[in-house]
Amino acid sequence: MARKLRCGDSTRRTFLAATGGAALAGLAGCIGSTDDDSVRFVLNPAEEQTDIVEEYTPMKEYLEDETGADVELIRAGSYVETLEALETDQADIADTSPTAVPAGDGFADVVGMRTAFGGALYFSTIATTPDSDIDDLSDLEDEVMTTGARMSTSGTLSPTVMLSEAGLDIGNFPDGDANDLELRTAPDHDTSRERLINDDEIVAAATGAFASAPQIPQEQFDDYPEFVEHSAEYDDAGGDIDDDNPELQLLAVSDPLPRAPIMARSEWDDPERDDIEAALLDASEDDLIPDDVDEDYELWFTGIQEADQNDYEPVQDILDELGLEFQDFAPDEEDDE
Template sequence: MARMTDDRSKTRRTFLRSSGAVGLAGLAAGCLGDTGSTSSSTEITMILNPAESDVDIRSQYQPLVDHIESEVDVTVSLDRASSYAATLQAIRSDRAHLADTSPSAAVAGSNVADVVGVRVAYGAAQYFSLITTMPDSGIEELSDLEGETVSMGAQLSVSGTLVPMTMLKNAGLDTGSAPDGDPVDFEAQHSDHTTAAEQLINNPDVAAATTGAFSTAANVPKEQFDEMSEDFVELSAEYENAGTADQELQLLAVSDPLPRAPIMARSNWDDPIREDVEEAILNAEDLSHDDDYEGEELWFSNVVEGSHEDYEPIQKVLDELGLEFEDIS
């Protein structure tokens, strides 16, 4: 399991603006749709985090929109962000009122956005990061990944990159200046959770994938979780469906429990209706689609009240990697 040390004496680095996936290039107005006038008390925009490339996230989130609009006199517009960083940029530039974000944004955006609540997936307010390989890869433990190619999530993804980097580091691999730079002992390829898993399965040059458990737990036989992580067995919403996918993957590592992603609200959103919107989100009980819906269901069942303090484990991950997010928060 990942050991999240809180070593605040370490030299800290800051993610720099760049043309890479973490940089703010492409976050100008053209990246997000026109959100309309933010002065209107009945029109609000929610920015959505692009965690999985194969999901129509606007359709996926429609039950939450329908619930908010049924409880409060507002019209909710959904925008898919171009990157993890773009969710915070939309909040920072006052172009969105609400944000579906990665857990890292609760730390990175603490000066521009408030945590409305922590999302719960069928009773579980915590989730896990997995590192997997192909069963015939010859990779038996994390240290075997030295000199190999690892397919990872986006550079700001907690379960797809940040936590796995600490797991690899604690296994003795030199992670260098990753994730804003290159690791020394292995090559990291960044994309999203779905793509990372697909690259592992389809590209023989990729030795392992680092993803959220929601992406690859179904590929791992239950007995491997039973042997490796009691926390996963007891806490993970993904354990029930473990081993049900056709393509089997071998489990190399499971993280400690992580707080699930928050829904955040822009701190300077000063409108009386904000309280009603937040209350509606926290009171939502049925976020399922109609029976004729054929797309991906919303991955969380409800939202419980939360705060930035819930994401202190993520701060410890950033501290261990020596990272700050001043340039995007």
């Protein structure tokens, strides 16, 4: 029997603050058509150049082989839109951001936490250029800094807490302006890093370590033992430094953060749900990234481990520290981790 997409139907309050504009479904409409009886897997990229449907195709094929289900991959425009799709029965399962976990309580379940080379934790970094006069975070007062998307846990929210802990007045950022420095959001981690390199007005950039560590010499991370122990990025830190990817100077590393989850619609009660979720948790690196996949289309994660909402308490702590709720985020400029 064909599924009915209930575009805009919602069982809880809209995610947007009163000043944020129309409800998501009215702004974005249905995120895509779907085949009868297919499992609707909604995706959203974290990096500018990502062809996320191409990246997830090996996972789709693995899930179909393991379960016999027909899996449809649907690219969303933002993570707010992705969570809206779970709430309004436009998706059964989704690639979501860590920030979405507390917001999805009541209509979206955590299936598992994505891992990279065995690591379930990742980190934010704040970096500058080697020729700048910035030696520590306090030097950023009265300067211009770029961050990731407003909703990004590692690109914006965690770094904002880091700035506050360094004694800088962050004002209402990211739901408004900071007071002690100018903070500019970027659409994604890569763009934040590139703006630091290409815009002389910008003296520092916040990103997830996966976007910065390849251009930061490895020894600069040695003062951060948790990063050395837990980060999948440590072993190859500095490995991309060349004329096209200039060296960056590390200023600070965040506390460990839980990696992004896979979430499912709570009311998804089709028979294939248990099989899909079991196959996801059983997937090996070879299942997710087969040998014949072009390296430009490799997934950033190598496995999915069992997790629940309690594992994302550090994300809720960050939101609480900043006085934010998920509905404070408008649907533009959002990304994954």
